[in-house]
Amino acid sequence: MLEVLDKKILVFWFENFASNITAIELNEEVVLIDSSLYPEKLKKIIELVQIRTKKPVKKIFLTHHHPDHSFGAIFHGGLEIILSEKTLIKLFEYEKNVLNKISKESEYDFSELQGKLSKCKFNVFRNDNMNTSSKTIISGINLGGHTEDSTIYKIYPENILISGDLIVSGVHSEINEANIDNWIKILSELENQNIKKIIPGHGKPGGIELIKNQLEYLKIFKENGNEEIIKIYKNYKYPELLLNF
Template sequence: MLEVIENKILVFWFENFASNVTAIELSDEVILIDSSLYPEKLKKIIDLVQLRTKKPVKKIFLTHYHPDHSFGAIFYGELEIILSEKTLIKLFDYSDKTLQKISDESDYNFLDLQKRLSKCNFNVFRNENIITSSKTIISAISLGGHTEDSTIYKIYPENIIISGDIVVSGVHSELNEANIDNWIKILEELSKQDIKKIIPGHGKPGSTELFKTQLNYLKTFKNEGKEKLLGSFKTYKYPELLLNF
């Protein structure tokens, strides 16, 4: 599905709960945030965005290192990849065993990740980064929570958040490596802010109600365990690639 927000933000979200890809139209270019798992899918999105906006796509920003958010860009290999230092370190840390598992589950050969990484054009920031263009400001903030390297992107003056998997909509979160207490703290702080729209890592964009639902999900898991979580969120689906739950 394609959802257009404020006439300049294109959100590609998927009914099979694959990871979302967001395109932001700036004055002279379009930037992407997150890339999907497959490079061929990313190329189709780029072609559609360029056809619609008549502007080039040359840069992509990543929210975290998980393959369904990053591998599309890495294996596509033609974009400048802007990411946090923590995300870059995590990408280089994939083991052959994990890459084999990802390849088997996705029916795509990702085993040469290290070679692909060595050829990428990376632009690395530490904890925060600000991008400005005409009337648009995009602020990147590395917060952790879902993963150690999880980064959110705030778009001003529209007050829109692209959350990565810190918030998901209608889909189970991957919790295996999460810092649940920090994740809850992050969401509670974001809930106090003036935010008009949330673009989650998976699922349909929505209002700040998504913060409340994600908090309920995490607190249920923390206080009552996985069995209660699955019982309370029976309608939730599993994302396209879920290696640990």
């Protein structure tokens, strides 16, 4: 599905709960935030964005290292990748056996990740990053929570939050690398901020209710564990690639 926010932000979200891709139209270009797992899928989205906007796509920001948010951009190979230092380190830490498992699950060969990384053009920041174009500001900050390298991006003056997997909608959260207490703290702080719209890592965009739902989900998990989560959220789906390593 394609959802357009404030005429210049294109959100590609998927009913099969694959990772969302956001395109932000600036004066002379369009930048993306997060990529699909698959480079071919990312390529098609780039083509659609360029046809629609008549502007080039040359840059992509990443929210975290998980394959369904980053591998599409890395294996595409034609974009400048803007990411936190922690995300870059995490990408280089993928072991061969993990890549083989991901390749088998996804039916795509990701085994040569390290070689692809060595050929990418990276723009690396440590804790925060700010990009401006005319009246648009894209502000990124590495917060942790979902993963150590989880980064959110805010679009000003529209006050739109691109949360990565710190917030998901209608889908189970990947919690294998999570710091639940920090995750809850981050969401509690975001809940009190002036956020007009939230683009989650997976699922349909929404409002502040997405933060409330995510907080409730994490608190139930913390207090009662995964069995209770499955019982209460029986209608929730699993994302495109649920990592268990």
